[in-house]
Amino acid sequence: MAGTPSPVLALTTGEPAGIGPELAVMLATRAVPVARVVAVGDPALLAERAALIGRDIDLVELAAGDALPAPRPGVLPVWPVTLRAPSRPGVLEPANAAYVLETLDVAIRACREGHAAGMVTAPLHKGVILDAGHAGFSGHTEYLRDACGVDEVVMLLATDSALHAGQPGWRGGSALRVALATTHLPLREVSDAITGPRLTRILRILDADLRRWFGIEAPRIAVCGLNPHAGEGGHLGREELDVIIPALEALRAEGLALDGPLPADTLFTPRHLEGVDAVLAMYHDQGLPVLKYAGFGRAANITLGLPLVRTSVDHGTALDLAGRGSADLGSLVVAVALAADMARRGAEVAPI
Missing domain, CATH: 3.40.718.10 (Isopropylmalate Dehydrogenase)
Known part of the structure; x- marks a missing residue:
């Protein structure tokens, strides 16, 4: 105003x-x-x-x-x-x-x-x-x-054009938002930390705050799997089948627009990111290297929740x-x- x-x-x-x-x-x-x-x-x-x-x-x-x-x-x-x-x-x-x-x-x-x-x-x-x-x-x-x-917060990193490209003081760049299901944990502790209740809380916060802070009326969120190839149908780990998929299905029934779980090695490609407002990675070094490669020095960390x-x-x-x-x-x-x-x-x- x-x-x-x-x-x-x-x-x-x-x-x-x-x-x-x-x-x-x-x-x-x-x-x-x-x-x-x-x-x-x-x-x-x-x-x-x-x-x-x-x-x-x-x-x-x-x-x-x-x-x-x-x-x-x-x-x-x-x-x-x-x-x-x-x-x-x-x-x-x-x-x-x-x-x-x-x-x-x-x-x-x-x-x-x-x-x-x-x-x-x-x-x-x-x-x-x-x-x-x-x-x-x-x-x-x-x-x-x-x-x-x-009780819960969500770490979200966003590149500089993820709100309004052209805002005073901003430089150009690709819009990418990556949130984390777990943050500063040793890798060996990540699997135990990914539970249905935790994913439910985090995705509800992410959905709500994309609406509140970013003005996105109906956020679409892509969710990474934990294991290579998103578990390969259980052959490379059961976290997707036992934890992630049931949590996503329950949240879809509430009206959240969620894709996944998707293999992280292909999710971060232009075709899979088209129309996606944010990505939820399962752990720190699954999602943040991609974001920092795309926009290091032109991105910021946001705490949601x-x-x-x-x-x-x-x-x-x-x-x-x-x-x-x-x-x-x-x-x-x-x-x-x-x-x-x-x-x-x-x-x-x-x-x-």
């Missing part, structure tokens, strides 16, 4: 030794017409990283709820969170794991209290968070699930690039554009 202010998005700056802080700085030096971005992190860290990569930046420290400065390139509003220990680019410091988690908590609270319309997350480092003693931590997706008190908007970049902390100013901003631009579009659409459907 003309005259409607751009949504406010909380940008967590991620692992302080990685590229997240400088991505926030780099984003602030360019016009971002689709959203008003507030960094969540340590202002001193952001200032140091800006100086290191040669970017002139005006940091404006604010409390959640304070009026934001007029958006212009070179100004970065910040909701401050203090580092627990000094940080150097490329050098992990376990003492700062609590800092990273606090930035997430601040962003979640801002969304739930109405100070932000959504959150965008720069990459964190799961290993150092576990090394710091936060047992059971397995990533942003699961942390947000628990923090928001929901939450009471708030959350998107993220499609890459990791890139410790080897930290402090050089050479990190690619593309995925963060896509994540911000996606979050802004979702926030607007969600506000039209139901307040966040």
Whole structure:
């Protein structure tokens, strides 16, 4: 709607030794017409990283709820969170794991209290968070699930044209959305984790949120099999016969448009993807290598099933690039554009 202010998005700056802080700085030096971005992190860290990569930046420290400065390139509003220990680019410091988690908590609270319309997350480092003693931590997706008190969330990655190609700040690319039935699990645990109830919950969330966030009236979802050749009629595994097919048949009876289970090695071809709004892969490395090959640096991660908007970049902390100013901003631009579009659409459907 003309005259409607751009949504406010909380940008967590991620692992302080990685590229997240400088991505926030780099984003602030360019016009971002689709959203008003507030960094969540340590202002001193952001200032140091800006100086290191040669970017002139005006940091404006604010409390959640304070009026934001007029958006212009070179100004970065910040909701401050203090580092627990000094940080150097490329050098992990376990003492700062609590800092990273606090930035997430601040962003979640801002969304739930109405100070932000959504959150965008720069990459964190799961290993150092576990090394710091936060047992059971397995990533942003699961942390947000628990923090928001929901039973199930769905990880969805989308290329930059999966909402509206041509939206300001976007680059061209093929539309592809890939959701995951399981996320950060060792491969040997995947089969046991794929149950009828789990698939039912995930597909209901995927169907509902494709309608809500993407405006798709009748989503068509293609579902991968778990085993090679989708089990070859039970000769290469029985998960399709015993678990996946019964779950899909029950959901089709509810009205969901589901194809599959289909062999993953042929599903990701133009003929099988024609008319498909999203693919559900059974595990992380079944679906995401294809999406990242199709659009790495032009894709974003979305968490479905939450009471708030959350998107993220499609890459990791890139410790080897930290402090050089050479990190690619593309995925963060896509994540911000996606979050802004979702926030607007969600506000039209139901307040966040």
